[in-house]
Amino acid sequence: MSDTVTRTGASTGASTGGTTVETRQTFCRFCHAACPLEVDVEISGGRERAVAVRGVLDDPLFEGYTCIKGRQLPDQHHAPDRLRRPLRRDADGSFAEVSSAEALDDIAARIRRIIDEHGPRAVASYTGTGAFQNGISMPAAVAFHRGIDSPSFYTSITIDQPAHLTARLRLGSWEAGWQNFRDADVLLAIGYNPLVSSYAPAGGLQGTNPFVTLRRAKARGMQLIVIDPRRSELASNADLWLQVKPGEDPTLLAGLVRVILDEDLHDREFCDRWVGQLDELRAAVAPFTPAYVAERCEVPAGDVVRAARMFAAGPRGTAGTGTGPNMAAHSTLMEHLTLTLNAICGRVNREGDTLESGNFLVPGDTRRAQVVPPSDPAPGTPHRVKGLRGMPGEMLTNVLAEEILLPGDGQVRCLVVCGGNPVVAFPDQVKTIAALRDLELLVVIDHRMTASAELAHYVLPPRLELERADVAAVMDRRYAAPYVSYTPAVLAPEGDCMSEWEVFAGIAARLGTSMPLPGGDLPLDGSADDELMLDLAFATGRMPMAEMREHRGQILHDREVRVVAPDPAATGRFAVAPPDVVAELAEVSAEQTGAEVLDGFDDGAYPFRLVSRRLKHVLNSLGRELPGLARVGTTNAAYLHPDDLAGLGAVDGDLLEITSPTGSVLAVAEGSDTVKRGVISMAHSWGGAVTDEDVRTEGSPTNRLCTVDSGWDRLNGMAIQSAIPVSVLKHTA
Numbered sequence: 001m002s003d004t005v006t007r008t009g010a011s012t013g014a015s016t017g018g019t020t021v022e023t024r025q026t027f028c029r030f031c032h033a034a035c036p037l038e039v040d041v042e043i044s045g046g047r048e049r050a051v052a053v054r055g056v057l058d059d060p061l062f063e064g065y066t067c068i069k070g071r072q073l074p075d076q077h078h079a080p081d082r083l084r085r086p087l088r089r090d091a092d093g094s095f096a097e098v099s100s101a102e103a104l105d106d107i108a109a110r111i112r113r114i115i116d117e118h119g120p121r122a123v124a125s126y127t128g129t130g131a132f133q134n135g136i137s138m139p140a141a142v143a144f145h146r147g148i149d150s151p152s153f154y155t156s157i158t159i160d161q162p163a164h165l166t167a168r169l170r171l172g173s174w175e176a177g178w179q180n181f182r183d184a185d186v187l188l189a190i191g192y193n194p195l196v197s198s199y200a201p202a203g204g205l206q207g208t209n210p211f212v213t214l215r216r217a218k219a220r221g222m223q224l225i226v227i228d229p230r231r232s233e234l235a236s237n238a239d240l241w242l243q244v245k246p247g248e249d250p251t252l253l254a255g256l257v258r259v260i261l262d263e264d265l266h267d268r269e270f271c272d273r274w275v276g277q278l279d280e281l282r283a284a285v286a287p288f289t290p291a292y293v294a295e296r297c298e299v300p301a302g303d304v305v306r307a308a309r310m311f312a313a314g315p316r317g318t319a320g321t322g323t324g325p326n327m328a329a330h331s332t333l334m335e336h337l338t339l340t341l342n343a344i345c346g347r348v349n350r351e352g353d354t355l356e357s358g359n360f361l362v363p364g365d366t367r368r369a370q371v372v373p374p375s376d377p378a379p380g381t382p383h384r385v386k387g388l389r390g391m392p393g394e395m396l397t398n399v400l401a402e403e404i405l406l407p408g409d410g411q412v413r414c415l416v417v418c419g420g421n422p423v424v425a426f427p428d429q430v431k432t433i434a435a436l437r438d439l440e441l442l443v444v445i446d447h448r449m450t451a452s453a454e455l456a457h458y459v460l461p462p463r464l465e466l467e468r469a470d471v472a473a474v475m476d477r478r479y480a481a482p483y484v485s486y487t488p489a490v491l492a493p494e495g496d497c498m499s500e501w502e503v504f505a506g507i508a509a510r511l512g513t514s515m516p517l518p519g520g521d522l523p524l525d526g527s528a529d530d531e532l533m534l535d536l537a538f539a540t541g542r543m544p545m546a547e548m549r550e551h552r553g554q555i556l557h558d559r560e561v562r563v564v565a566p567d568p569a570a571t572g573r574f575a576v577a578p579p580d581v582v583a584e585l586a587e588v589s590a591e592q593t594g595a596e597v598l599d600g601f602d603d604g605a606y607p608f609r610l611v612s613r614r615l616k617h618v619l620n621s622l623g624r625e626l627p628g629l630a631r632v633g634t635t636n637a638a639y640l641h642p643d644d645l646a647g648l649g650a651v652d653g654d655l656l657e658i659t660s661p662t663g664s665v666l667a668v669a670e671g672s673d674t675v676k677r678g679v680i681s682m683a684h685s686w687g688g689a690v691t692d693e694d695v696r697t698e699g700s701p702t703n704r705l706c707t708v709d710s711g712w713d714r715l716n717g718m719a720i721q722s723a724i725p726v727s728v729l730k731h732t733a
Contacts, residue, residue, distance in 0.1 A: 018044060018045070019042060019043065019044040020042070020043045020044070021040055021041065021042050021043070021051070022040070022041045022043065023038050023039070023040050023041070024038070024039050024041055024490040025037070025038055025039070025056060025487070025490075025553070026039055026465075026466060026487040026488075026490045027470075027472060027485055027487050028053075028066065028069075028070035028073070028465070029133035029134065029465040029470065029472075030067075030069040030070050030072075030073065030076075030133070030465075030619060030622070030623070031067075031069060031070075031133065031197075031198055031199075031207075031619045032132065032133060032198065032199055032207070032472075032474045032475060033067070033198035033199070033206075033207035033208065033475065034472035034474075034475045034485055035055060035062050035065055035066045035067070035070055035207075035208075036055065036056040036059045036062050036485075036553065037053050037054065037055065037056065037066065037070060037073075038053070038054050038055070038056055039052070039053050039073070039466060039490055039491075040052040040053075041490065041491060047492075047494070048491050048492045049074075049078060050073060050074040050077055050078070050466060050490075050491060051074055052074065053066070053070060053071050053072075053073050053074060054066065054071070056553075059553060060481075060483075060553075060554070060555045061208050061209070061479065061480065061481050061483045061555060062208055062209050063209050063212065065208070065209040065210075065211075065212070067198065067616065068616060068617050068628070068629065068632065069616075069617060069618070069619060069623055069629065071628070072623070072626045072628045072629055073465070073466060075626045075627060075628055076447075076464065076626055077464050077466055077467075077491065079448075079625070079626070081448065081449075081625075082447050082448065082461070083446070083447050083448060083449070083459060083461035084461055084494060084495025084496065084497060085097045085098075085099075085100075085461065085495055085496045085497075086098050086099065086100050086102075086103040086458060086459065086460050086461065086496065087458065087459040088103060088106070088457070088458055089456060089457050089458070095459070099496060100460070100496045100497075100498055100506070103458050103460060104503070104506040104507060104510060105510065106458075107441070107443055107458055107507055108506075108507045108510030108511055109510075110414070110440070110441045111123055111414055111441065111507060111511065112511060114413045114414050114440060114441065115148065118410075118411065118413050119409070119410070120148045120149045120150040121150055121151060121152050121410045121412075122150075122152070122410070122411060122412055122413040122414060123148060123150045123152060123412075123413070123414045123416075124150070124152035124153070124154060124395075124400070124403075124412045124414065124415045124416070125141050125144070125145065125152070125153055125154065125415065125416040125417075125418060125504075126154045126155065126156075126397065126400070126415060126416070126417050126418065126420055126422065127141050127153075127154070127155040127156065127418045127419065127420070128155075128156050128417065128418060128419040128420020128421065128422075128425065129156045129419065129420065129425075129619065129620055129622075130419030130420060130446075130619075130622055131418040131419025131420065131445075131500055132155075132156065132419070132473075132474055133419075133465065133474075134419070134465070134468070134470060134499070134500055134501075135361075135470050135471040135472065135473035135534070135537070135538075136470070136471075136473075136499075136500075136501050136530070136533045136534055136537050137418060137419065137499075137500040137501060138155070138473075139501075139517060139518075139533075139537035140500060140501035140504045140505065140515065140522075140533065140537075141153060141416075141418060141500070141504060142393065143504070143514075143515035143516055143517050143522065144504040144505075144507070144508055144513075144515055146514075146515075146516050147508050147511075147513035147514045147515050147516065148508075148511065148513050151380070151381040151390065151395060152395060152403075152412055153393065153394045153395060154394060154395050154396075154397045154400050155394055155397065156397065156420060156425070157391075157394070157397075158391065158394065158395075158396045158397040158398060158716065158717070158718075159397050159398065159425060159426065159427070159721075160323045160326060160327050160721070161322075161323060161326040161327075162326075162331075162391060162396065162713075162716035162717075162718060163321075163326050163331045163332045163334065163335035163336075163713070163716060163718065164201065164321075164326070164335060165377075165391055165392070165716075166332050166335075166377040166378060166391065166715045166716045167332050167335035167336040167338075167339055167377070168339065169374070169375050169376065169377040169379070169392075170332075170336065170374055170375075170377040170575065170578060170580075170581075170715075171336055171339050171340065171343070171374060171574055171575055171576065172371050172372055172373055172374040172375075172572060172573065172574045172575055173371070173372045174343075174348040174349070174369075174370075174371060174372070175367050175368045175369070175370055175371070175372050176348060176349040176350075176353065176355070176367035176368065176369050176370075176563040177202055177203075177348070177349055177355060177367065178202050178203040178318045178342050178347055178348060178349070179203055179316050179317060179318055179347045179348060179349060180203065180349070180353075180355070180356035181203055181204060181205060181206070181217070181318075181356065181480060182356055182480060182481075183316055184203070184217065184222055184316050184317035184318065185221065185222060185223065185313075185314050185315060185316045185317050186222065186223045186224075186225065186310060186311055186313070186314050186316075186317035187204065187205065187217075187222060187223075187224050187225070187317050187318065188225045188227070188307070188311050188317070188318070188319035188320070188341070189204065189205070189224070189225070189226050189227070189228075189234055189320060189322075190226075190227045190228075190249060190253070190319065190320065190321040190322070190325055190334075190338060191227060191228055191249065191321055191322045191323070191324035191325040191326075192204070192234075192320065192321060192322020192323065192324070193228070193232040193233055193234045193235075193322070193613075193614060194206065194207055194210050194234065195210050195211060195214070195232075195233040195234050196232070196233055196614045196615070196616045197322070197323075197614040198210065199322075199478075200320060200322070200478075201318075201320030201321060201322070202318070202320065202477075202478070203317075203318030203320060203342075203347070204318065204320045205217070205234075206475075206478050206479065206480050208475075208479060208480050208483075213480065214234075214237060218237065222317070223239045223240075223310055224237060224238045224239050224240075225238060225239065225240045225241075225242070225307050225310055225311060226238040226240075226241050226242070227241075227242045227244050227249065227252060227307075228241070228242075228243070228244070228324070229243055229244055229245065229246045229609075229611055229675070229676045229679050229681075230243075230611070230613070230639075230672075230674050230675045230676060230679065230681050231243070231674040231675075232613075232674070239310070240303065240306060240307055240310060242297075242299045242303055242304070242307060243298075243299060243676050244297045244298070244299055245296070245297050245298040245299075245593075245609070245676070245678075246324075246328065246609035246610075246611045246676075246679055246722065246723035247328045247329050247593060247594035247595055247609060247722075247723030248296055248297040248298075248593070248594060249321075249325040249328065249334045250329075250330045250333050250334045250337060250585075250588050250594070251288060251293055251296050251297055251588060251589075251594075252293055252297045252299070252304070253334060253337035253338060253341070254284075254285045254288040254293075254337055254585060254588070254589075255285075255288040255289070255290060255292070255293030255297075255304050255308075256304065256307060256308040256311065256337075256341060257281065257285045257288075257308075257337060257340060257341060257344070258282075258285040258286065258288050258289070259290065259304065259305050259308035259309070260308050260311075260312045260341070260344060260345070261278075261281070261282050261285070261344070263308075263309070263312075265308070265309065265312035265313075265345075266312065266344040266345055266346075267344065267345055267346030269346075270346030270348075271343075271344055271346070274343075274346075274370075274371050274572075274573055274574060275343055275344060275573055275574045275576060276573035276574060276575055276576065277575055277576050277577040277578065278344070278576065278577075280576075280577035280582060281340070281344075281576045281577035283577075283582075284577050284581070284582045284585045284586070285585065287585075287589040288585075288589065290302075290304045290305050292589075296593075298676075311341065311345065312345055314345060314347070316347070317347065318342055318347050319338050319339075319341040319342055319347075320338065321334065321335055321338050323612055323614075323722070324611055324612050324613075324722050324723075325722070326718070326722075327612060327718065327719075327720070327721040327722035327723075328594060328720060328722045328723035329594035329595065329597050329598075329711060329720055329723065330584060330588060330594060330597075330713070331713045331716065331718040332377070332713050332714075332715045332716060332718075333581065333584045333585070333588070336581055340574075340576045343574040343576060344576065348369070349367070349369065349563045350369050350563060351369045351563055351564060351565045351566075352563060353563045354560035354561060354562055354563065355367065355482075355560060355561040355563070356479070356480055356481065357476065357477055357478055357479045357480070357481070357482065357483075357561075358476065358479065358481075358482030358483060358484065358543070358556065358559060358560070358561070359476065359477055359542065359561050360476055360482070360484060360541055360542055360543035360548060360559075361471060361473055361476045361477075361538045361541040361542075361543075361548075362476075362477070362540075362541060362542065363540045363541065363542055364542055364561070365542055365561060365562065366561065366562050366563070366564045367561055367562070367563050367564070368563070368564055368565070368566050368567060368570075369563050369564070369565060369566050370566035370567060370570040370572060371570070371572035371573055371574055372572060373571075373572035373573075374572075374574070374575040374578070377715050377716075378390070378391065378715055378716065379391075379392055380392055380393070380394065380395065381395065383395065383396060383399055383403065383717075384402075384403060384406055384408065384410055384411075385399050385402045385403065385406060386399060386402075386712065386717065388715075388716075388717045391716070396716060396717040397426065398426075398427055398708060398712065398716075398717040398718060398719045399708065399717050400412070400415075400422075400426070400435070401426065401428065401431045401432045401434070401435035401708065402431070402435075402708065404435035404436075404438055404439060405431070405434065405435050405438055412439070413439060413440045413441070414439065414440060414441040414442075414443075415436070415439055415441070415442050415443070416443045416445070416503070416504075417442070417443065417444045417445065417446075417452060417456075418445045418500050418503075419445065419446070419462075419500065420452070421446075421450045421451060421452045421620070421621040421685065422436065422452050423436070423450070423451035423452045423455070423688070423689045423701075424450075424451055424452075424621050424684075424685045424686060424687055424688070424701050424703060425620060425621065425684070425685050425703065426703060427703050427706035427707070427708055427719035427720075427721050428662075428703065428706050428707050428708045428709075428719065429663070429689075429701055429703045429704040429706075430663070430704065431708060432703070433455070433689055436452065436455045437455060441457055441458075442455060442456045442457050442458075443456060443457065443458045443459075443460065443503075444456040444458070444459050444460070445459075445460045445461075445462050445500055445503055446459060446460075446461070446462070447461050447462060447464060447497075448625060450621065451687075451688040451689040454689065455689070460498060460503055461495065461496075461497045461498075462497060462498060462499055462500055462503075463493045463497045463498065463499045464493075466489070466490050466491040467489050467491045467492070467493040467497070468489050468499050468530050469486075469487060469488045469489050469529075469530035469531055469534060470486070470487055470530070470534075471485060471486050471487075471534060471538065471545075471548060472485035473538075481555045481557075482555060482556050482557060482559055482560050482561075483554070483555050483556075484543070484548055484551045484552050484553065484554050484555075484556060485548075485552060485553075486545075486548045486549050486552040487552070488531075488549075489530065499530065501522075501530075501533050505522060505524055505528065508524055509524035509525070509526075517533075517536040517537050517539070518536065518537065518538070518539045518540045519535055519536035519537070519538075519539025519540075520536055520539070522536055531545075542561075543559065594723060595609070595720075595723065595724075595725040597710070597711040597720070598661055598707070598710050598711040598720060598725065599661065599707075599709065599710035599711070600661035600662070600710075601661055601725055603725070605727060606659075606660065606661065606725035606726055606727050607678065607725075607727065608644075608658075608678055608679065608680055608725070608726045608727065608728050609678060609679050609680070609723050609724065609725060609726070610658065610660070610679075610680045610681075610682060610702065610705065610722070610723075610724040610726045611679060611680070611681050611682075611722050611723055611724075612681075612682070612683070612684050612702075612721065612722040613639075613681045613682065613683050614683065615633070615636070615683045616632075617629045617632040617633060618683070620684065620685035621685040621686065624686070624699070634696065634697050634698075634699070635667075635668050635686065635695055635696055635697065635698070635699045635700070636667070636682050636683040636684075636686040636687075636699040636700060636702070637667065637668045637669070637670035637682070638656050638658065638667035638668065638669055638670065638680050638681075638682050638700070638728075639670050639671075639672040639674075639675050639680065639681040639682070640669065640670075640671060640672070640675060640679070640680055640681075640728075641671070641672070641673060641675050641676065641677045641678075641679070642671040642672070642673055643677060644677055644678065644728075645669055645671045648669075648728060648729065648730050649730050650669050650730040651669070651671075652669060652670050652671055653668065653669065653670075654668075654669045654730055654731070655667070655668060655669070655695070655730075655731035656668075656669045656728055656729065656730060656731055657728070657729045657730075657731045658680065658700075658705065658726050658727070658728055659705075659726060659727045659728075659729075660705035660706070660707075660724050660725060660726045661707070661725065662705065662706070662707040662709075663704040663705045663706070663707075664704070664705070665687070665695075665700045665701060665702065665704050665705060666695050666700060666731055667682065667695055667700040668695060668696055668700075669730075680726065680728065682700065682702050683699075683702075684702050684703065684721065685703075686698065686699025686700055686701060686702070687699045687700050687701030687702075687704075688701065691704075702721075702724075703721065705724050705726065706719050706720065706721050706724065707719065707720075
């Protein structure tokens with residue numbers, strides 16, 4: 001380990017003529033996995049250029065692992081069409097370059113007018129998936145909103161997986177967390193695929209060298225259960241794969257809970273102390289017999305029973321979910337039932353255990369072995385629509401378009417988009433575009449002209465990942481070891497670019513407002529830099545940033561978080577069957593299909609189900625513009641079972657017309673026997689803002705098939721963006 005620390009951050013150089021090549025270490029931020037990288041930097045004539053990227057072979061956690069996306073960072077940073085100076089949209093719709101100072105002056109002046117006329121709530125920001133890969137981007141946006149006293153802070157969390165939080169709040173949580181993956185005897189993975197997404201819920205297989213990690217887990221005897229309508233890369237490794245009908249995950253999970261309770265397979269001692277409402281849960285899942293579940297979910301009844309027994313036998317291991325079922329009908333109920341499986345089987349870290357991840361950026365060296373009591377699942381600021389409330393500290397992105405379009409007090413008039421592409425990412429594309437056009441001020445922080453940037457009043461180019469200091473804020477809580485991740489900037493930026501936090505700081509300085517962070521207010525006099533921002537944003541972390549810098553690239557087993565005894569007076573219990581869960585389970589049992597929650601649904605008219613998927617070579621809408629990734633694919637193909645494709649009279653490469661109750665798109669057909677009959681599998685966040693895009697080169701915007709007007713989750717506003725009922729025809733025009 002000491003050798004890793006000594007070499008981490010060091011530069012080795014070779015000189016040829018007037019050019020020097022140095023090797024610098026950092027970590028990738030194309031996605032959230034944060035793989036360590038060696039970057040060869042060519043220095044010539046005072047300019048720096050990344051020329052090669054590879055994994056760090058002696059890294060103790062990743063062992064040299066990287067993916068195809070991260071290896072394209074030189075092309076991303078040095079792309080000829082990368083934006084390097086701010087753009088302002090003129091009255092005729094064209095864009096002209098301006099200086100960052102001029103852009104911030106005008107943006108701040110417009111925001112001041114909007115606040116004066118409409119109040120601070122009218123100023124909103126959206127932090128997208130791209131900005132989550134910048135550890136100080138979200139803290140900066142949060143601090144900006146606190147400074148102007150606006151609750152209108154939105155993130156990509158509430159586009160696809162808000163149920164993770166709403167269900168946890170309603171159920172209650174375990175302070176010491178679910179059990180670790182490193183010694184799991186069983187893993188139940190519901191609709192997620194970390195071998196492609198490089199991400200998993202707590203206790204799952206994370207994206208740190210996932211293929212090798214899975215092989216090792218299987219070699220030590222871990223059993224893998226996967227619930228997924230397609231044979232994903234993860235499902236291909238499963239001991240038991242349940243090829244569920246899309247949208248029926250709540251039905252299947254209720255069936256698993258019933259089997260475990262009927263056969264007395266739950267952890268009775270744990271439940272007696274820490275789980276409430278067990279009798280109510282038994283009654284609520286009683287209709288979900290294996291025979292009923294089998295018919296509804298299109299899986300064998302014997303597999304339902306086998307899966308329940310395998311998971312309950314454990315004795316260690318967790319259940320977790322991902323984007324697919326989280327974006328289908330009954331989103332929060334599905335997540336609730338998943339966490340309930342963990343709760344009734346006692347799959348928690350007990351006194352004497354240690355947490356798998358270091359959690360170095362959050363406070364506290366210990367966790368108690370006790371329940372954090374259930375609380376309001378939607379405790380945030382009230383929305384003006386649908387009777388919804390925000391989550392802790394943020395609003396619900398699935399209703400942002402409505403908050404923009406609905407006149408009256410609190411109407412959003414300004415939106416700052418940070419590392420996102422709402423035109424192709426938000427549900428209900430038609431309404432999203434109308435909302436963005438309705439804004440008085442739209443600012444997009446992005447290094448490329450996306451479909452959303454084309455609608456902006458200002459496009460501000462950010463410094464990219466190799467040009468900034470950073471920490472892996474997301475993975476700090478997910479690493480499969482107490483691993484320390486930090487990097488300084490390894491490339492000098494060119495052009496008039498700002499990091500996301502510098503945009504918010506520049507606006508706040510001009511408004512005369514503050515940016516309060518855990519370590520104090522950010523100086524707004526121009527003296528702050530990435531390192532100070534890191535110090536202030538993570539000042540309350542259990543490891544000071546000075547030590548993070550010193551120990552980066554190390555696994556620190558002596559700094560693991562310990563689980564201590566519960567408070568003797570602890571009374572919290574998991575609420576596994578609150579009244580609204582019981583009522584929704586009754587609704588589900590009365591349905592023929594989860595798609596019934598959508599207005600205009602007719603099973604005969606829309607017999608297929610379109611489900612979401614991830615692609616290894618892109619992250620949502622990011623990556624398809626890079627040559628090395630475009631060679632892998634230029635569209636989000638519509639994957640169907642070959643028999644379904646033949647039934648349509650179509651072959652690979654044909655265009656298909658896919659229609660939902662609310663929209664229609666064209667897509668490129670591709671047969672795949674990994675997909676369940678009656679299912680179309682497509683990646684989201686492709687295409688553009690027009691209805692006649694060349695889908696072979698731009699892809700298809702599946703959000704055009706979604707609506708925010710019906711079927712939304714009653715707690716978190718989740719729109720149905722997976723298991724969408726659709727019809728499919730071969731396109732003949």
